[in-house]
Amino acid sequence: MSSATSQLRYQVLPGPEGLLPPSASAMGVVLPQDGEGLVEGVLTAEDLALKAAARAMLTRRNPTLFPGPLVVWGWNKHTQEKASVVLEIAAEIPGVKIIPMPDYRPIYPKIDPEAVINPCHPNLTIWHNKIEACIFVGVHCHFANVTLKMVRAGTNCYTIALCAEAGHEDAMVSLPKCGTEKLQKMVKALRQVKKEGITPWALTPNGKRELEAERDQRRKQREAIASAAPDFAHELVAGLDENEE
Amino acid sequence: MSLETLKISPGFESYMPKEYVDLVERGPYGREVKVSEMGTFKEILEEHPMCAGCAMTLFIRTALIGLPAPEHTVILGTAGCGRLALSQASIPFIYGNYGDTNGVASGLKRGLGIRFPNQQKDVVVMAGDGGLSDIGFSCVMHSWFRKEKFTTVMLDNEVYGNTGGQESGMTNKGVVLKMAPHGKKFEKMDMIGLAKTAGVAYIARLAPTNPTRIANTIRKAVLIAREVGPTYVQAYTSCNIEYAIPTPKVMDDARAVEKDRYGFMEIISDEAKAYLERIEQEKKAKAVAGPKA
Amino acid sequence: MAEGLETEVKTNPQGDVITTTEAPKKEQKESKAAKQRVVTPEHLFFEAPRTKTFITGSEAAKEAIRRANVDIAISYPITPQSETMQQVGYLYAEGYLKDYYRGEEEYGVMSAVAGASRSGVRALTATAGPGLMRGMEVITSWPGGRMPLLLMVMCRVINAPLAIQPDNVELSYLLNCGILVFHAENQQDFYDFPLKAYVIAEKCEVTLPAAVAVDGFFVTHARGWVELPPEDIKLPPRDCYHEAVPMMDNENPPARLSRDAPIQKSNFISYQMHASWQQEIWAAVDRARPWVKKYMGGLIEVVNPGADTMIVASGSAVSQSREAVRQASERGDRIGLVKIRSLRPWPTQELIEACRHAKRIIVPEFNCVGWLAKEVRSTLYGHTQAEIVSGPRVFGGMSMPTELILEYLYKTPNEARLTDKPLSI
Numbered sequence: 001m002s003s004a005t006s007q008l009r010y011q012v013l014p015g016p017e018g019l020l021p022p023s024a025s026a027m028g029v030v031l032p033q034d035g036e037g038l039v040e041g042v043l044t045a046e047d048l049a050l051k052a053a054a055r056a057m058l059t060r061r062n063p064t065l066f067p068g069p070l071v072v073w074g075w076n077k078h079t080q081e082k083a084s085v086v087l088e089i090a091a092e093i094p095g096v097k098i099i100p101m102p103d104y105r106p107i108y109p110k111i112d113p114e115a116v117i118n119p120c121h122p123n124l125t126i127w128h129n130k131i132e133a134c135i136f137v138g139v140h141c142h143f144a145n146v147t148l149k150m151v152r153a154g155t156n157c158y159t160i161a162l163c164a165e166a167g168h169e170d171a172m173v174s175l176p177k178c179g180t181e182k183l184q185k186m187v188k189a190l191r192q193v194k195k196e197g198i199t200p201w202a203l204t205p206n207g208k209r210e211l212e213a214e215r216d217q218r219r220k221q222r223e224a225i226a227s228a229a230p231d232f233a234h235e236l237v238a239g240l241d242e243n244e245e
Numbered sequence: 246m247s248l249e250t251l252k253i254s255p256g257f258e259s260y261m262p263k264e265y266v267d268l269v270e271r272g273p274y275g276r277e278v279k280v281s282e283m284g285t286f287k288e289i290l291e292e293h294p295m296c297a298g299c300a301m302t303l304f305i306r307t308a309l310i311g312l313p314a315p316e317h318t319v320i321l322g323t324a325g326c327g328r329l330a331l332s333q334a335s336i337p338f339i340y341g342n343y344g345d346t347n348g349v350a351s352g353l354k355r356g357l358g359i360r361f362p363n364q365q366k367d368v369v370v371m372a373g374d375g376g377l378s379d380i381g382f383s384c385v386m387h388s389w390f391r392k393e394k395f396t397t398v399m400l401d402n403e404v405y406g407n408t409g410g411q412e413s414g415m416t417n418k419g420v421v422l423k424m425a426p427h428g429k430k431f432e433k434m435d436m437i438g439l440a441k442t443a444g445v446a447y448i449a450r451l452a453p454t455n456p457t458r459i460a461n462t463i464r465k466a467v468l469i470a471r472e473v474g475p476t477y478v479q480a481y482t483s484c485n486i487e488y489a490i491p492t493p494k495v496m497d498d499a500r501a502v503e504k505d506r507y508g509f510m511e512i513i514s515d516e517a518k519a520y521l522e523r524i525e526q527e528k529k530a531k532a533v534a535g536p537k538a
Numbered sequence: 539m540a541e542g543l544e545t546e547v548k549t550n551p552q553g554d555v556i557t558t559t560e561a562p563k564k565e566q567k568e569s570k571a572a573k574q575r576v577v578t579p580e581h582l583f584f585e586a587p588r589t590k591t592f593i594t595g596s597e598a599a600k601e602a603i604r605r606a607n608v609d610i611a612i613s614y615p616i617t618p619q620s621e622t623m624q625q626v627g628y629l630y631a632e633g634y635l636k637d638y639y640r641g642e643e644e645y646g647v648m649s650a651v652a653g654a655s656r657s658g659v660r661a662l663t664a665t666a667g668p669g670l671m672r673g674m675e676v677i678t679s680w681p682g683g684r685m686p687l688l689l690m691v692m693c694r695v696i697n698a699p700l701a702i703q704p705d706n707v708e709l710s711y712l713l714n715c716g717i718l719v720f721h722a723e724n725q726q727d728f729y730d731f732p733l734k735a736y737v738i739a740e741k742c743e744v745t746l747p748a749a750v751a752v753d754g755f756f757v758t759h760a761r762g763w764v765e766l767p768p769e770d771i772k773l774p775p776r777d778c779y780h781e782a783v784p785m786m787d788n789e790n791p792p793a794r795l796s797r798d799a800p801i802q803k804s805n806f807i808s809y810q811m812h813a814s815w816q817q818e819i820w821a822a823v824d825r826a827r828p829w830v831k832k833y834m835g836g837l838i839e840v841v842n843p844g845a846d847t848m849i850v851a852s853g854s855a856v857s858q859s860r861e862a863v864r865q866a867s868e869r870g871d872r873i874g875l876v877k878i879r880s881l882r883p884w885p886t887q888e889l890i891e892a893c894r895h896a897k898r899i900i901v902p903e904f905n906c907v908g909w910l911a912k913e914v915r916s917t918l919y920g921h922t923q924a925e926i927v928s929g930p931r932v933f934g935g936m937s938m939p940t941e942l943i944l945e946y947l948y949k950t951p952n953e954a955r956l957t958d959k960p961l962s963i
Binding site: 249250251265268316317318319332335336337338339340341342343345347348349350351352353354355356357358359360361366383384386387391 | 609610612636637639641642643645646647648649650651652653654655656657658659661675676679786787788789790791792793794796
């Protein structure tokens, strides 16, 4: 619930914020109106928020898009159009990863953090991939909020929520009412920031080295699995017959 | 999931985990699948945290194959072992409060009926003996008396398995379990008799010895619930942990219990019978007519 | 509602209230329901012309539901709620609702409205006292399930010995669920609040259930003046695909949906998710604030702001306090009054602003435990020098004479009994 009368404002910054930080809403952060944005807990003009989001995605380590069910499942024309703009956003971010959140159920026995993010433990994906900037788009607001809160508590990831509804206090940058038109503005903001002379993280020496090392590691993993799996997994690959008598 | 929600947005196919792509390409949606085809399609239930050798898991897995329209089915569960598997299944699942399944299902089914008058939405309760005969008893009985059009499936392992082995109303008389230190003092509750009294349109009792029969029974129960009224399937799904059944002997136990006191039984109302016959005739007529040119 | 306190209530030999109402004449009404047209909430609340009528609280609630575009109502009888929900039954018979039934008891009813709400329809129920307690396990799960449905609560005594009289102690149990709670003062509020509650509850960033509470009998069974817009307009239907969670209807993604994941297995789900989930519920309660301001005119109403002595009250205690304020003004005393419309979200800032200056604050309540006084005290702690008096309180069905409030404005009756003299025998 709202905190007291103090004039100090609560900053919504990348964490790790601690064991169980309060929700930003409880600390007095309010949602933006259409035409506004929310940057680190402060209401701003929309273009400033877009720019802050673009800058984070272009300068921080391992920028990643987390498209939710309302993007990845093309259940109607609107969603399909939106999904294609999300891909345009990705195309403007060198070295970007796309890791979907296809649904919200807990995944048994454990998630593959390179393949998926899940609101039951979003930190696993962020930690594993060393993601320091991300965009959530097309996630139902309840699950987005639960996720954003946990990410802020446990990681140093700069979270951006492009929300089709009212926006999210617990994201570092949030824009409300994001239809295809506003998502297009995100594409333009990325182009604009690059034009202003920012070198995207993936193109910096550090970024290049890290991405190359990552590719290397993946290749080795694949090879290891290919050479080691048949001996070890022989019985399990065939599966167990539950009806066996 | 109407089939529209099972389309991956163009451009995202390569980013979706394989499991989801399989679900879209090989899921049992919008078509009839048979138990004999297991292995050729992506099943609704695959990975789950149930105990090794659990008969309940086998029952649930097979029962889900019997659903006539999984893409339009919602399953409800309550506390108990079954929900551990059901929450991992590729079908919308509601996990409510203790013993609330048949209350929630009543409101859900009616609400779906209001929103989708031209699309059958199947609602299936799948919960344990404790959840349905003890804590959920009032909601179960009243949903039957009100003739709510959904299916209730009891996963009857005759014990509170998930809380660590206490007696339930469906435990047999004399069995020593936790909270029954001298053995259970009263008979196993006659839920089938109560279903009869309440006028349930289709009642079935079975053990998980015959997978095809499981799927067929569930299919019948769900279809009859669409048009005629409430349906009830009571399945023996032993708890090999609390009853100390060695894992390789789980099916032996199922067969023994089936022979002794849990034989396959169906009670079907005249109206339900006529309805099933009508569907069967329509299906045959369609098959004879063949696909439209 | 001060004028409405003297109610004529017919009871049967057991003391239960007899609430017979003539069944509606079907043929003429059906077309009326079909002819209703959807208008914006703003039009229904602020723009449509209103006509003054003299009706009971139960009838006021009926008129709200007539215009609320409710899909399904599920009822279970309990005094003093029954009259309202049977009136809603008549609305169903007249075609204003699409489904309606009498459930098995409150646990089943609260579960069923939860099922209906998950399906995407606009759902309604109501209860009172013991019924609320019986349904409580389910009610506490509604906010976490993000179900924007409406619960009307006609407060009555709980606990033993059993009684049907007005007493709002039950609201203290409702305050910590995460459900929105609005406390209606009078018949007019009991018409306005349910409609506004639906609109607020269904906002995407809120997506929470709402309770509209009212003190039983004092409001439900007494007549008061209510200004009503025409019968032929209603709220827009629920827009369920623009809420915080997907619907359990198999028509919206994700295809594979477990919305209410059982958070019990530490190996594949994080306990922190449950903590974060709870924080999100209270964040959503906070997000209702701007909408409560917009539609209900604020979380509180202040009469005579800046007065040295302030009364803080909710529900029908507000009406009694208004009369006390009037009587005090006849003596030449200016007494302030804060009416709390919204108990959840709680008007923290508003209350501090309204009471910061005060020298004496009294909190009249219709319950034994003084839950409102506790809320007020913890809110004002460190923000005011005022003496905060917990009382006056009445309960068990007693009415609250304005004289009692007037006494407390100046001195509590028990203060006169305090002494430092030793016993004289």
